[in-house]
Amino acid sequence: MKLIFEKSREGRRCSAPPPTRAPHAPVPREYVRGDALRLPEVAEVDLVRHYTELSRFAYGVDSGFYPLGSCTMKYNPKMNELAAALPGFRDIHPLQGTHTAQGALEVMGNLSDALCEITGMDAFSLQPAAGAQGEWTALRMIRSYHEKRGQGRRDCVLVPDSAHGTNPASAAMAGFRVVSVPSGLDGTLDIAALENLAGEDTAALMLTNPNTLGMFEKDILKISDIVHRAGGLLYYDGANLNAVMGVCRPGDMGFDAVHVNLHKTFSTPHGGGGPGSGPVGCKKSLEAFLPVPRVAREGDGYALLEESPGSIGPVLRFYGNFLVCLRAYAYILALGGDGLKNVSENAVLNANYMLRSLEAYSDLKYGEPCMHEFVLSLKGLKERTGVSALDAAKALIDAGMHPPTMYFPLIVPEALMVEPTETESVETLDEAIAAFIRIFEEAEKNPDSLHGAPASAAFRRPDEVLAARRPVVRYMFGKTDF
Amino acid sequence: MACWVPNTGPDAARMLRAAGEENTEGLFRELPEEIRLRGGLKLAEGRTEAEVLSEINRLSQKNTRFASVFRGAGAYRHFIPPVVESVAARPEFLTAYTPYQAEISQGLLQAIFEYQTMICELTGMDASNASVYDGATAACEGVFMCARGGKKVLVPDCVNPRTLSVMRGYMESYGLKLCVFPHTEGRIAPESLAAHREDACALYFEQPNYFGQIEDAQTVCAAAREGNIQTVMGVNPIAMALLMPPGQAGADVAVGEGQPLGLPLAFGGPGLGFMACREKMMRSLPGRIVGQTTDMDGKTAYVLTLQAREQHIKRERASSNICSNEAHCALTAAVYLSAMGGEGLAETARNCMANAHYLAEKITRIKGFGLQYGGPYFHEFVTACPADAAGLMRSLEEHGILGGLPIPGNRILWCATEMNMVEEMDELARLLGKEAQ
Numbered sequence: 001m002k003l004i005f006e007k008s009r010e011g012r013r014c015s016a017p018p019p020t021r022a023p024h025a026p027v028p029r030e031y032v033r034g035d036a037l038r039l040p041e042v043a044e045v046d047l048v049r050h051y052t053e054l055s056r057f058a059y060g061v062d063s064g065f066y067p068l069g070s071c072t073m074k075y076n077p078k079m080n081e082l083a084a085a086l087p088g089f090r091d092i093h094p095l096q097g098t099h100t101a102q103g104a105l106e107v108m109g110n111l112s113d114a115l116c117e118i119t120g121m122d123a124f125s126l127q128p129a130a131g132a133q134g135e136w137t138a139l140r141m142i143r144s145y146h147e148k149r150g151q152g153r154r155d156c157v158l159v160p161d162s163a164h165g166t167n168p169a170s171a172a173m174a175g176f177r178v179v180s181v182p183s184g185l186d187g188t189l190d191i192a193a194l195e196n197l198a199g200e201d202t203a204a205l206m207l208t209n210p211n212t213l214g215m216f217e218k219d220i221l222k223i224s225d226i227v228h229r230a231g232g233l234l235y236y237d238g239a240n241l242n243a244v245m246g247v248c249r250p251g252d253m254g255f256d257a258v259h260v261n262l263h264k265t266f267s268t269p270h271g272g273g274g275p276g277s278g279p280v281g282c283k284k285s286l287e288a289f290l291p292v293p294r295v296a297r298e299g300d301g302y303a304l305l306e307e308s309p310g311s312i313g314p315v316l317r318f319y320g321n322f323l324v325c326l327r328a329y330a331y332i333l334a335l336g337g338d339g340l341k342n343v344s345e346n347a348v349l350n351a352n353y354m355l356r357s358l359e360a361y362s363d364l365k366y367g368e369p370c371m372h373e374f375v376l377s378l379k380g381l382k383e384r385t386g387v388s389a390l391d392a393a394k395a396l397i398d399a400g401m402h403p404p405t406m407y408f409p410l411i412v413p414e415a416l417m418v419e420p421t422e423t424e425s426v427e428t429l430d431e432a433i434a435a436f437i438r439i440f441e442e443a444e445k446n447p448d449s450l451h452g453a454p455a456s457a458a459f460r461r462p463d464e465v466l467a468a469r470r471p472v473v474r475y476m477f478g479k480t481d482f
Numbered sequence: 483m484a485c486w487v488p489n490t491g492p493d494a495a496r497m498l499r500a501a502g503e504e505n506t507e508g509l510f511r512e513l514p515e516e517i518r519l520r521g522g523l524k525l526a527e528g529r530t531e532a533e534v535l536s537e538i539n540r541l542s543q544k545n546t547r548f549a550s551v552f553r554g555a556g557a558y559r560h561f562i563p564p565v566v567e568s569v570a571a572r573p574e575f576l577t578a579y580t581p582y583q584a585e586i587s588q589g590l591l592q593a594i595f596e597y598q599t600m601i602c603e604l605t606g607m608d609a610s611n612a613s614v615y616d617g618a619t620a621a622c623e624g625v626f627m628c629a630r631g632g633k634k635v636l637v638p639d640c641v642n643p644r645t646l647s648v649m650r651g652y653m654e655s656y657g658l659k660l661c662v663f664p665h666t667e668g669r670i671a672p673e674s675l676a677a678h679r680e681d682a683c684a685l686y687f688e689q690p691n692y693f694g695q696i697e698d699a700q701t702v703c704a705a706a707r708e709g710n711i712q713t714v715m716g717v718n719p720i721a722m723a724l725l726m727p728p729g730q731a732g733a734d735v736a737v738g739e740g741q742p743l744g745l746p747l748a749f750g751g752p753g754l755g756f757m758a759c760r761e762k763m764m765r766s767l768p769g770r771i772v773g774q775t776t777d778m779d780g781k782t783a784y785v786l787t788l789q790a791r792e793q794h795i796k797r798e799r800a801s802s803n804i805c806s807n808e809a810h811c812a813l814t815a816a817v818y819l820s821a822m823g824g825e826g827l828a829e830t831a832r833n834c835m836a837n838a839h840y841l842a843e844k845i846t847r848i849k850g851f852g853l854q855y856g857g858p859y860f861h862e863f864v865t866a867c868p869a870d871a872a873g874l875m876r877s878l879e880e881h882g883i884l885g886g887l888p889i890p891g892n893r894i895l896w897c898a899t900e901m902n903m904v905e906e907m908d909e910l911a912r913l914l915g916k917e918a919q
Contacts, residue, residue, distance in 0.1 A: 001588070001589075001592060003592070003595075003596060003599075004596050004820055005596070005599065012823075013823060013825065013826065014563070014565065014820070014821045014822070014823065014826070015561075015563035015565065015821040015822055015826055016822075016826055016829060017560075017561050017822075017826065017829055017830040017833055017900040018561060018833070018900055018901065018903075019833070020833045020836050020837055020840075020900065020903075020904065021904045022833075022836040022837050022839065022840035022904055022907075023836060023839075023840065024832065024836055025835045025836045025838070025839035025840075027696070027724050027725060027835070027858070028696070028858050030698070030700075031696050031698070031699070031725055031726055031858065032724065032725070032726060033722070033723070033724055033725055033726050033727060033730070034726065034730060035606070035730070036824060037603055037604070037722070037723055037824040037827065037828065038603050038824065039600060039603060039819050039820065039822070039823050039824040039827060040819070040820045040823060041823045041824065041825070042820060042823070044565050044821070047565060047569070047817070047820050047821060048565060048568070048569060050820075051569040051572065051593070051817060052569075052572070053589070054575075054588075054589035054590070054592055054593050055572040055574040055575055055589055056574070056589065057586075057587075057588040057589035057590075057592075058574040058575055058578055058581075058586075058587055058588075058589035058590040059574065059578060059583075059586040059587060060573055060574045060575070060576065060577030060578040061577040061578075062573035062574065062576075062577045063573075063574055063577075066579070068579055068582075071579050073579055074486070075486050076576070076577050077484070077486055077531075079484070079531045079534060079535060081571070081576075082535060083534075083535065083538040086538065086539060086542040087542070087547060088539075088541075088542025088543050088544075088545045088547060089542050089545065089748065089749065090746040090747070090748050091547045091559075091746060091747060092545045092546070092547065092747060092748070092749050093548075093551060093553055093557055093559070093747050093749075093884060094556075094557050094747065094749050094750030094751075095553055095555055095556075095557065095887055096546065096548070096553065096884050097876065097879070100545065100546035100548075100879065101545050101546070101749065102544045102545065103540075103541040103542055103543065103544030103545040104541075104545055104749045106541055106544065107538075107541055114525055117523055117524055117525055118523060118525075129615035129616065129619075129751070129752070129806075129808070130615065130804070130805065130806035130807070131805065131806060132793070132803045132804055132805045132806065133615060133619075133803075133804075135803070136655070136803055140651065140655055143655075164794075164805075165792070165793035165794035165795070165796075165797050165800070165805075166793050166794075166803050166805050168793075168797040168798035169793035169796070169797060169798060169800040169802070169803035170803040171798065172798040172799070172800075172803075173655060173656070173802070173803045174655050175655045175656070175657060178797075178798040216512050216513055218512055218513070218514060220514070220517065221514060221516060221517065245523070246519060246522060246523045247510055247513070247518065247519060248513055248517045248518055248519050249517075249519055252517050252519065253517050261806075263806065267486075269576045269577050269810075270577070270578065270579050270580070270806070271575070271576055271578070271808075271809050271810025271811075271813075272575055272576075272578045272579070272580065272581060272590045272593075272594075272809040272810055272813065273579070273580040273581070273612065273613075273770060273806060273807050273808075273809030273810075274613070274752075274806040274807040274808045274809045274810065274811070275615075275751075275752035275806070275807075275808045275809075275810060275811055276806035278806075312651055313647055313648070313650055313651045314618075314644065314647050314648050314651070315619075315648060315651060316615060316616050316618060316619065316648065316751070316753075317556055317616050317617060317618040317642070317644045317645060317648060317739070317750065317753065318557070318616075318644070318749070318750025318751055318753075319749065319750055319751065320750075320751055321751040321752040322748055322749040322750060322751045322752075323748045323749075323751065323752060324751075324752060326538070329538075330534050330535075330538055332525065333526070333528075333529055333534045333537060333538075334483065334484035334528055334529055334530075334531065334534045335483065335484065335485075335528045336483055336525050336526055336527045336528030336529070337522050337523030337524065337525040337526075337527075337528075338483075338522065338523075338527070338528060339483050339484070339485060339528040340523060340525070341522065341523065342485070342487060343487065345506050345509070346487045346489050346494070348509045348510070349489065349494060349497055349498065349501070349506065349509060350489075350497075352497075352501040352503065352509055353497040353500055353501050355501070356500060356501045356502060357500070368511075368512050369501070369503065369508070369509045369510075369511070369512065393583075394585065397583065397585055397586055402579075402583060402586065403583055405582075408794070422486075422487045422489075423486050423487060423488065424488070425488035425489065425493070426488075426489065426493045426496070426497055452778065454585050457585040457586060458585075458588070459584065459585050459588050459777045459781060459783045460585060460777050460778040460779055461584075461585065461777060461778045462584045462585075462775050462776065462777045462783035462784065462785045463775045463776055463777070463778075463785075464584075464775065464785050464787065464789075466775045466776065467773040467774065467775035467785050467787040468773070468787050468788055468789070468790070471609075471764060471771075471773045471787055471788060472773055472774040472775075473595070473598055473609045473610065473764065473771055473772065473773050473774075473787070474595070474598050474599040474602045474608070474609065474610065475595070475596070475599040
C-alpha cells in the first residue's frame with residue numbers, strides 16, 4: 001500500500017483554518033524554521049480513501065472474534081461512543097473553573113464510587129492513563145506508606161514468574177528491587193517459596209487473581225496473611241477482573257491496592273493500542289498517598305483537590321483519560337450490579353466451554369474449571385510435528401479470526417492464551433473451536449502446510465529480524481539514509 | 483437493562499453441560515466461601531441504553547461550554563476538520579488491540595509509521611515512537627533517555643507547572659535529582675546553565691514556554707552541550723510549523739503534548755505524548771515503535787520493532803514499563819496533519835500568532851494590564867491585572883467567555899488560537915476595560 005506521503009501532490013489542499021483579520025505577526029528571523037515541513041498534501045477524498053484502505057487491512061473486535069488472552073477484547077458498545085461525543089464533555093477545558101464542570105466531576109466521582117464497590121476498595125484515583133501507569137502509581141504509594149511508617153528499608157517487590165511484563169517493569173521504575181516468585185504447574189503461587197521470600201525487605205506482592213493461566217488463587221487468604229505478617233502489602237493487578245465482578249472482590253481477598261483497566265473490563269475501545277485508563281484504588285490506609293488532583297464532594301457539588309498532604313503528586317498533566325472514564329461510566333450505568341455479575345459469569349462460561357472442547361490437544365490440563373481465560377500448551381504438538389504455537393496462531397488468521405496471545409505466560413512452553421470474553425455467542429465459539437481442531441489435525445497430517453500460514457492474508461509473516469537489524473522507522477522522502 | 487451478552491438461557495444450559503458443569507455456580511466452586519460476595523454489588527440497577535444516554539446527556543449539560551475561549555496553559559482549542567473524526571472513528575482502528583499480529587494489522591501499522599514520520603518532520607528528528615500517555619510523561623521518558631547514570635536534571639521554572647509536578651514524582655522514583663532554576667524575564671538565560679551543570683545529565687525546557695515566550699533554543703542547546711548536558715525539548719506541535727524545530731536547534735530529544743493536533747479539549751484527556759530523537763538514541767526510546775520490513779513474498783510491510791527494549795521481553799530491565807499508549811490519538815493526529823498539510827498547519831500557526839498579538843495589543847492598552855515579559859511570543863502571553871484576577875475572569879464567564887488563566891502574582895496567562903475572531907477579542911477588551919474599573 002502506498003504511503004500517504006507518496007500520494008502527496010504539491011499545492012493540493014484539504015482543510016484550512018478559519019481566517020483572521022488580525023495583522024500578521026512574524027516570528028523573529030533567528031527563531032524561524034529553516035526548512036519546509038513535508039506533511040502530506042492531499043485532497044479530502046484521497047485522504048478518506050487512504051485511511052479507508054488502511055482500515056481494510058486492520059482487524060478489530062468489530063471485524064471478528066478476538067480471543068487475545070489477558071487483553072479482554074470484548075465488544076465495545078456503540079452507546080459509549082455516543083456518550084463520549086457529547087459536546088458538553090468534549091469541549092470543556094481542563095482548567096475552566098470546577099463550578100463550570102460539575103457534570104464532568106460528577107461522572108468522575110460516581111465512577112470512583114462504583115469502582116470502589118466493584119473492587120472492595122475505599123478510594124480511587126482515575127488519573128493513571130493505562131494499567132502500567134496504574135501499577136507504577138500504586139507502587140509509589142506503597143513506597144510512601146512504608147517510608148511514613150519508618151519502614152523505608154522495604155525495597156523489594158515480589159512478582160510471580162507468571163506475571164505480566166509490566167509488573168516487574170513498573171516495580172523497577174518505582175525504584176524497587178524485583179524478586180521473582182515461582183509458580184506451580186497450574187500457575188498458582190508456590191506458597192512455600194513465598195514464605196521464604198517474604199520478609200523484612202518486602203514492600204509488596206503484586207498478583208493477578210485469577211492468574212495469567214486463568215486459575216483462581218484459592219489460597220489467596222493464606223497468601224495475604226503471609227505478606228501482611230511480613231509487613232508487606234498486597235497489590236492487585238486488575239487485568240483479569242473480568243472474571244470475578246460481583247462474584248468476589250480484591251478488597252475482600254486482602255488486597256490493599258488495585259488498578260483496573262477500563263479498556264479491558266469496562267468495554268472502552270482499545271484504539272489499536274490506546275488510550276486506555278488504569279484507575280488506582282486502595283484501602284483507607286493508603287488513601288492519603290493517592291495522586292492529586294482528586295475529586296471530592298463539596299456541599300451539593302464536587303471540587304478538585306489540587307494538593308493533599310502525603311500525596312505522591314500528579315502522574316499526568318490533568319485528571320486522567322476523561323473520555324475513556326466517561327465510556328466506562330456509561331457501561332457500568334447500563335449494566336448495574338447484576339449486569340456486571342452476568343458479564344463475569346458468561347466470560348467464565350465461554351472460556352470453560354472452549355477449554356473443554358480443546359484441552360485434549362493441549363499438554364496443559366485443567367482439573368478444575370478455568371476462569372475467564374485458559375492457556376493451551378502445544379509443546380507435544382511441536383515436538384511431534386514441528387508445528388509451533390506461532391504456526392497455529394498464524395493459521396487461525398486463515399480461519400478469519402484474530403489469534404490468541406502467543407508465548408505467554410512465559411512459564412508455559414508453546415503457549416496460546418485464549419480469552420473469548422462474554423460478548424461472543426456460542427456459534428462464534430463453535431466456529432473457533434472447529435478452526436483450532438482443524439489446525440491441530442492438519443498439523444499431525446501435513447505439518448509443512450502450516451509453516452507458511454497464513455496463506456490467505458494479504459501479508460505473510462513480515463520479517464521482524466530484518467526490521468530490527470536495520471530499523472527504518474520513518475519515510476525518508478526518497479533518500480536511503482538519514 | 484442493556485446487555486451485550488449473546489448467550490440465551492438455553493445456550494448457557496447447553497454450554498454448561500458441554501463443559502461438564504451442572505450450573506453457573508459450579509464454575510466458581512474453587513473460590514473459598516469466605517471471600518464470595520453473596521449480597522451482590524451495591525450499584526444502581528441496570529438501565530436501558532436510552533436511559534443511560536439521557537442521564538449522560540443530563541450530566542453533560544451541567545458543564546459550561548464557552549463560546550469564547552482565551553485559556554490555554556497546556557490545553558488548546560483548535561479547529562478540528564470534520565474529516566478527522568470521521569476517519570478516525572472507523573471501527574477497524576477503534577476496536578483493534580496493539581498490532582501484535584502484523585499479518586492482519588498492516589493498516590494500523592502503516593498508519594503509525596506515517597504518524598512517526600510526521601512527528602519526525604515536525605521535530606526535525608530521525609526517529610519517533612508510537613506515543614506515550616501525555617506531554618508530561620513524554621518529558622519524563624525523554625529525560626530518562628538522557629540519564630546515562632547521571633544524577634541531576636535541570637528544568638527552568640518557565641515550563642508548564644503541571645508538567646513539572648509530574649516530573650517531580652517520576653524523577654524521584656528514578657533516583658534523579660530535579661534542579662529547578664529561575665528564568666530571567668520570562669525566558670531561560672543560557673548563561674545561567676553553567677552554575678548548575680555539576681552532575682547534571684539532562685536539561686528539559688519548553689518551546690514556547692509556559693508564558694508563551696519563544697526561547698532562544700539554539701543558544702540554550704549549545705550551552706547545555708558545552709556542559710555535557712543532553713537536552714530534551716518540549717514543543718507545541720502547531721508552533722513547529724513556524725519555529726526552529728528541536729532537530730535544527732540542536733536538542734537531543736524532542737517531546738510534547740499532541741492534543742492540539744485534532745484532539746478535543748475533553749477536560750484534559752485523553753492526550754497524546756509524542757517523542758522523537760536522533761538516530762543514535764533510537765534504541766533508548768520507550769514504548770512501541772513501528773518499523774518497515776518485507777514479508778515472505780517480498781512485499782513492503784510493517785511490524786512492531788526493536789521490541790527487545792520492551793517490558794514484555796525485558797521485564798524489570800525494560801527501558802520503560804509502558805504497554806498501552808495513546809495509539810488512537812496518534813492516528814487522529816496523523817489524520818489531522820494530513821488534512822491540514824504543511825501549508826494548512828503553517829496558516830493555523832500564523833493565525834494563532836496574529837490573533838495573540840492582536841489580543842495582547844488590545845488588552846495591554848487597558849490600564850493595569852501591562853505585558854509582563856518583553857521577549858517574542860507565540861500564542862500565549864502574560865499580563866498584570868489591576869483587579870483580583872480570579873474574580874475578574876469569573877465575571878467574564880457570565881458573558882460566555884473563558885478568560886485567561888490566573889497565575890501566581892495576580893497575573894493572567896492569555897491564549898489566542900485561530901478559533902478566536904477579531905470581534906470576540908474586541909468584545910473581551912471592552913468587557914475588561916469595563917469590569918476592571
